[in-house]
Amino acid sequence: MISRVRAWLEERIGLSQITGFLSHKTVPVHRYSYWYFLGGITLFLFMVQVGTGMLLLLYYRPTSNEAFESVQYIVTQVRFGWLVRSIHSWSANLMVATAMAHMFSVLFLGAYRKPRELTWVSGMVLLFLILGFGFSGYLLPWNTLAYFATKVGTDMVKQLPVIGHPIMVFLRGGEEVSGATLTRFFGFHVALLPGITTLLIGVHLAFIQRQGMSVPRRIDAEWTADPSKRREMRFFPNFFLREAIAWYIGLAVLGALAAFFPWELGSKADPFAPAPAGIKPEWYFLSVFQTLKLIPPRLWKIDGELAGIFIFGALAAIWTLLPFLEGEAGKRRRLVTVVGILAIVFIAGMTLYAYYAK
Amino acid sequence: MNVAAREPAEPRPGRRTFLQMLLGAGLLGSLASFFYPVLRYMIPPASAELNSDEVVAGKIGELKLNSGKIFRFGSRPGIIVRNAVGEYKALSATCTHLDCIVQYRGDLRRIWCACHNGMYDLSGRNISGPPPRPLEAYDVNVRGDEIFVSRHKGS
Structure with missing residues (x-):
């Protein structure tokens, strides 16, 4: 029966070309091979987000009067609603973490170097999109923390000269964070961002497919010196099954986290109540948050907030263009590594500071 | 006389450029007419400020x-x-x-x-x-x- 189906498909779409291609694709094997899994796990978490997100859509209502109550309904009334919502929140956080870990592993293994600059740039854009998912999704339960996080986040944009105010109005759907903002963020979160992200993931994977996995410089040098050391494994089924195990472990971690540490809902947003003491954004925005807290109101002759936005904007731009900073021949490789380490120290330091500061 | 002498030298490129410009301007115009309403749609109408004194x-x-x-x-x-x-x-x-x-x-x-x-x-x-x-x-x-x-x- 299966062979007849296969023969039928073979006649029509040339199935053997696809499977043949899969069996020829190889993955380099060396002591850093484990880092190759991080991108795949991020992709897995994205698929979990799409799945659980569609489930949440069955009950969620994107208006300021009903959003909080509908999430409350999901986690208290709907069977396994708490699990679905909790997995969606945990998976979102883990996805930011794995995407960042993936980015740093690519950085330190030098996988961004020629000819893979575009893969790096597309990956960075994907990372920004993931943060956009985080920011827009955070508001959807319409709780107090999310309300103030959105006020602050969108107000920062306003500080930009000329275009700042129109962008803020576009994001908020008005001058204030209100039900209109919620409706917009909902649209960004479930339609705009998933569409762009899916497309870009396709591009990112196509680049990787076209160029094969990058081999770290040192390993590459060892292999060139002694070609008998070169090791590879077939993508299918060898690497694929290993990746499947990684995904399975990821799913187990996700299930355990969601079951033992269900995500909190907090209290409903009130546009006429003070920001609660000890308010903090999600962990992945903590370093930015703490830096903003420390920048004085005026820096030289410019507004402190504006200076902060310019600093972070410049950092993001430099980071995205890092492969070009190194130069084609890799002359400034040291510089890139040092910048990477400094960035980790800065992000980790500021995050810990924000975590322990009163 | 002068005009007649010059004309056979470059009639086609002139016409082509002209047509390309016409096409380009038309495309640009239609793109603008597509995107202008989209952009305006995205900016919410200014709500009347509840101006309580x-x-x-x-x-x-x-x-x-x-x-x-x-x-x-x-x-x-x-x-x-x-x-x-x-x-x-x-x-x-x-x-x-x-x-x-x-x-x-x-x-x-x-x-x-x-x-x-x-x-x-x-x-x-x-x-x-x-x-x-x-x-x-x-x-x-x-x-x-x-x-x-x-x-x-x-x-």
């Missing part, structure tokens, strides 16, 4: 000495504070740093923003932390047992 922020006796509360001033929040000697102060409650809502801290006798640790005194001056500007101060009038808050005249 004067609101009742609360009642006498509602606020204890050295405490404060948030009230609605049109579509935006305001804060009214009764200081330690019983005087009322009313200010905008929107932090000038990044738009959070401030609160009165009785222990510090200051107005405090929880988001980024901004601090204001009771006349609204930004005295520490990141806020770049003072809070707008409002006028307070007590009539009967109600506390009326209004914008400064002429501002």
Whole structure:
């Protein structure tokens, strides 16, 4: 029966070309091979987000009067609603973490170097999109923390000269964070961002497919010196099954986290109540948050907030263009590594500071 | 005579350029006519600002000495504070740093923003932390047992 189906498909779409291609694709094997899994796990978490997100859509209502109550309904009334919502929140956080870990592993293994600059740039854009998912999704339960996080986040944009105010109005759907903002963020979160992200993931994977996995410089040098050391494994089924195990472990971690540490809902947003003491954004925005807290109101002759936005904007731009900073021949490789380490120290330091500061 | 001599030399490129420009301008025009409504659609219509000049922020006796509360001033929040000697102060409650809502801290006798640790005194001056500007101060009038808050005249 299966062979007849296969023969039928073979006649029509040339199935053997696809499977043949899969069996020829190889993955380099060396002591850093484990880092190759991080991108795949991020992709897995994205698929979990799409799945659980569609489930949440069955009950969620994107208006300021009903959003909080509908999430409350999901986690208290709907069977396994708490699990679905909790997995969606945990998976979102883990996805930011794995995407960042993936980015740093690519950085330190030098996988961004020629000819893979575009893969790096597309990956960075994907990372920004993931943060956009985080920011827009955070508001959807319409709780107090999310309300103030959105006020602050969108107000920062306003500080930009000329275009700042129109962008803020576009994001908020008005001058204030209100039900209109919620409706917009909902649209960004479930339609705009998933569409762009899916497309870009396709591009990112196509680049990787076209160029094969990058081999770290040192390993590459060892292999060139002694070609008998070169090791590879077939993508299918060898690497694929290993990746499947990684995904399975990821799913187990996700299930355990969601079951033992269900995500909190907090209290409903009130546009006429003070920001609660000890308010903090999600962990992945903590370093930015703490830096903003420390920048004085005026820096030289410019507004402190504006200076902060310019600093972070410049950092993001430099980071995205890092492969070009190194130069084609890799002359400034040291510089890139040092910048990477400094960035980790800065992000980790500021995050810990924000975590322990009163 | 002159014209006739020149014409056979480059009639086609001239015509081609002209047609290409026409096509380009047409495409550009149609693209603009597609995207202009889309862009305008994305910017929400300006809502009529609820321009209240004067609101009742609360009642006498509602606020204890050295405490404060948030009230609605049109579509935006305001804060009214009764200081330690019983005087009322009313200010905008929107932090000038990044738009959070401030609160009165009785222990510090200051107005405090929880988001980024901004601090204001009771006349609204930004005295520490990141806020770049003072809070707008409002006028307070007590009539009967109600506390009326209004914008400064002429501002």
